[in-house]
Amino acid sequence: MSELSYARYGKDNIRLYKVHKDPSTGIQSVVEMTVCILLEGDIDTSYTAADNSVVVATDTQKQTCYILAKQNPVTPPELFAAIVSDHFVQTYSHIHAAHVKVIVHKWSRMTVEGKPHPHSFFRDGEETRLVEAVAREGKGISLKSGIKDLLVLKSTGSAFYGFHRDEYTQLPETWDRILSTSVEAHWQWSLFPTLADVKKEIPKFDQAFVDARTITMETFAKDNSASVQNTMYKMSEQILAKAPLVEAVSYSLPNKHYFEINLSWHKGLKNTGKDAEVFAPQSNPNGLIECTVTRKGPKSKL
Numbered sequence: 599m600s601e602l603s604y605a606r607y608g609k610d611n612i613r614l615y616k617v618h619k620d621p622s623t624g625i626q627s628v629v630e631m632t633v634c635i636l637l638e639g640d641i642d643t644s645y646t647a648a649d650n651s652v653v654v655a656t657d658t659q660k661q662t663c664y665i666l667a668k669q670n671p672v673t674p675p676e677l678f679a680a681i682v683s684d685h686f687v688q689t690y691s692h693i694h695a696a697h698v699k700v701i702v703h704k705w706s707r708m709t710v711e712g713k714p715h716p717h718s719f720f721r722d723g724e725e726t727r728l729v730e731a732v733a734r735e736g737k738g739i740s741l742k743s744g745i746k747d748l749l750v751l752k753s754t755g756s757a758f759y760g761f762h763r764d765e766y767t768q769l770p771e772t773w774d775r776i777l778s779t780s781v782e783a784h785w786q787w788s789l790f791p792t793l794a795d796v797k798k799e800i801p802k803f804d805q806a807f808v809d810a811r812t813i814t815m816e817t818f819a820k821d822n823s824a825s826v827q828n829t830m831y832k833m834s835e836q837i838l839a840k841a842p843l844v845e846a847v848s849y850s851l852p853n854k855h856y857f858e859i860n861l862s863w864h865k866g867l868k869n870t871g872k873d874a875e876v877f878a879p880q881s882n883p884n885g886l887i888e889c890t891v892t893r894k895g896p897k898s899k900l
């Protein structure tokens with residue numbers, strides 16, 4: 599005998615674009631996102647007994663996403679994700695949880711002849727803004743925000759020495775190395791009891807995103823890094839200090855290695871240590887350093 603242990607279903611890769619047109623100024627603003635919706639609830643019989651009466655079709659979920667985008671603001675993405683997830687648990691008595699992920703794709707306003715252009719945009723980097731909302735019936739809305747694919751590099755100001763050495767160790771210590779990573783960071787908000795509680799905090803979401811991005815970049819640039827581990831901990835601490843409603847910050851940072859190349863075989867060229875100028879960027883393998891940092895003491899309440 600077998601039984602269904604867990605199930606959820608929905609629509610992934612819902613592509614959505616919304617334009618806001620200000621008739622008084624002619625200025626337009628655009629948002630492009632990718633949405634994933636997954637529903638949980640009393641849906642077991644659709645799997646075990648071919649009972650489709652409990653299925654809110656994934657097409658319905660997609661149409662709902664478009665309708666809610668038309669009827670509500672899509673920014674900040676935390677608000678939109680909360681609205682969509684809350685909708686499913688409020689609307690369907692047999693749906694008890696809705697997971698909504700939003701990826702916001704970057705469109706930055708063009709500067710043309712020195713002025714911000716009213717309706718033209720460009721992609722200045724692949725970095726995305728992320729939100730994961732989970733609405734659970736009677737248990738509130740959980741929100742996790744993030745940033746992903748922010749590629750950074752510093753050409754000095756990073757060391758790595760004093761690490762454990764044994765018969766498996768070949769890596770030399772270094773007091774000056776290249777440090778490069780593709781930043782993925784998330785910050786978990788304290789639980790919001792209702793959608794109205796999310797709405798009360800709207801300005802905090804964009805502020806936290808700007809602060810997290812600025813802290814990440816400034817700490818990366820300014821810290822005389824002892825290791826990826828130590829630098830990412832310093833970033834996390836500062837985000838927690840800036841955003842009182844955030845209860846946990848996590849980072850996932852690949853250490854993208856740049857190897858020195860010994861060119862002494864060619865006419866004694868000096869290209870190692872302090873003379874190193876030409877390096878070989880490595881696509882793999884890479885280090886992968888992760889952490890989650892929370893506040894000490896009792897959990898904060900909203």
Ligand SMILES: O=c1[nH]c(=O)c2[nH]c(=O)[nH]c2[nH]1
Nearest residue numbers: 758769824825826827853885
């Ligand atoms: O910052 C670093 N952390 C490590 O854990 C590690 N391991 C390694 O080989 N290089 C580095 N760099």
